[in-house]
Amino acid sequence: MAKIKIYDTAVRPETALLVSVIPQGLSEEKAHEYLEELEFLVQTAGGITKGIITQKLTYPDRSTYVGAGKLEDIKAFVIAEEIDMVVFDDELSPSQLRNIERELQVKILDRSNLILDIFASHAKSAQAKTQVELAQLQYLLPRLTRLWTHLERQRGGIGMRGPGESQIETDRRIILNKITVLKERLDLIDKQNETQRKNRGEMIRVALVGYTNVGKSTIMNMISKSDVLIENKLFATLDTTVRKVVIDNLPFLLSDTVGFIRKLPHHLVECFKSTLDEVREADVLIHAVDISHPNFEDHIIAVNETLKDIGALDKPIITVFNKIDAYVPTVEEGEEGEKTVTLEDFENSWMAKNADPAIFISATNKTNLEEFKQKLYDIIVEIHRERYPYNNLLY
Structure with missing residues (x-):
């Protein structure tokens, strides 16, 4: 055999x-x-x-x-x-x-x-693919010469002067032309998105923001009862997802946006301008924080810096400390020695009070879901009353 x-x-x-x-x-x-x-x-x-x-x-x-x-x-x-x-x-x-x-x-x-x-691997929609391709080409353009290192051994030889340089110039021209086309395509997409946002009517708009992988998509699913992709990966969600949500007969639009991260390339932020417009034009922001992460305070700072850069830090913000089910009490050094900081201690800390309104939840276990929805409802109702004083039939 x-x-x-x-x-x-x-x-x-x-x-x-x-x-x-x-x-x-x-x-x-x-x-x-x-x-x-x-x-x-x-x-x-x-x-x-x-x-x-x-x-x-x-x-x-x-x-x-x-x-x-x-x-x-x-x-x-x-x-x-x-x-x-x-x-x-x-x-x-x-x-x-x-x-x-x-x-x-x-x-x-x-x-x-x-x-x-x-x-590039996570981009699904035409918009996300265009944004990523533009960012890649902008990153590649000043680094084009490193792709032609195989020509270095030809330098100095008779009949070998110029081809490498002319090839690089040709590629640079192709890339610049492609960048122009992609920017025009994104401008068109921006106009289409702007039209879509106007066509959504006069509903209050709420945007989920936060560091990448803090559970924004889980919160989105919890509130809207939708089925947004959830993975334990960085940048699992690139495309903005918008859902209509109703709390006690009050409808509003909830959008899940791309996660932020430290040292995020500036040209990438620029390319995702249309996605970040959802944040910039929102009426209320839900800032999701992974409280189980040992460095969540730095994540808060990184997100706030990005919000400041795009001019969205002055909006009403609900800080949602997520993943309380995974929170592990920490040990801090104080004047009286070591002290174990429990979740209850943190809820009463200056940081939690400074982030008012703040709520502590577990999106996975739906812990404190009703309290969260009530806080969100109260803020949306207030905005609705100010914007539409003659329309009080909803509340």
């Missing part, structure tokens, strides 16, 4: 080495937190992190991001562990990318490129 051969056709996940420079003024704890987030980004993109290398520098090296000795350490690790790609926790300049790639001879990604890759 002939021996049967079995072939493993499963795609092997790419392995990654994470690299970060810890600049002066940044604590190791904070740097470690950033790297944990970077590791989650790699995981979301489908990769596996095999190692982390950090270096303390006053500021990143202009030519290779890390020092020459550290770059040798990285190269040794890449060879020994057969690493597929090295991911840097900051955006690299074109020259840094080129120099590092030449030295390591493996795929080099920075944080921005990794986020763009995740966005």
Whole structure:
């Protein structure tokens, strides 16, 4: 009987080495937190992190991001562990990318490129795909020369002067033309979205905002009884989802938007302007916070900074501390020694009171759902009364 051969056709996940420079003024704890987030980004993109290398520098090296000795350490690790790609926790300049790639001879990604890759894999609608493609081309344009490193060995040879440069110029022209087309397409989509928002009537509009992966889609499903995609991944939701919701006969529109993140590439924010318009033009914001995350306070700051950048921080905001079912009491150092901070302690803390109105919920378990809906209803009713004083039949 002939021996049967079995072939493993499963795609092997790419392995990654994470690299970060810890600049002066940044604590190791904070740097470690950033790297944990970077590791989650790699995981979301489908990769596996095999190692982390950090270096303390006053500021990143202009030519290779890390020092020459550290770059040798990285190269040794890449060879020994057969690493597929090295991911840097900051955006690299074109020259840094080129120099590092030449030295390591493996795929080099920075944080921005990794986020763009995740966005590309999660984009479903024509709008999201257009936004991501535009951001990718804007990222690629200044880094175009690194794609032509194979031509370097031709430099100086007779008859070899010019082709590389002319090819780059040709590609640059193609990319610039494509960027123009995509911007025109997005302008058209913006106008269509603006028309759709006007056609939604005069209902109050509420937008869900928050750091990525804090449970916004779960909250959306909980309030609207809809079926929005829920995954334990960063940026699982890119397309804005709008649902009509009714609480005690009072209808309003609820939208779920793309999650925010620290070090989000500026050009990506610009490309997602039409998506963020849902936030900018909303009457009320629901700021969802994952209270079970050890660094949720930093997440609040990052979201508020983004809201300030887009001119939406002055709106009525309900802060929803989600995932109370996963909250673990923390230990804090005080004048009287260590103190365990329970969920009840936090509910009475200055932060919770400063975020008034605030509510503590578990969207998964629907804990405090009715209290949350009541807070939301009270704010919407107040806005409705001010806007439509002669229409009080709904409440």
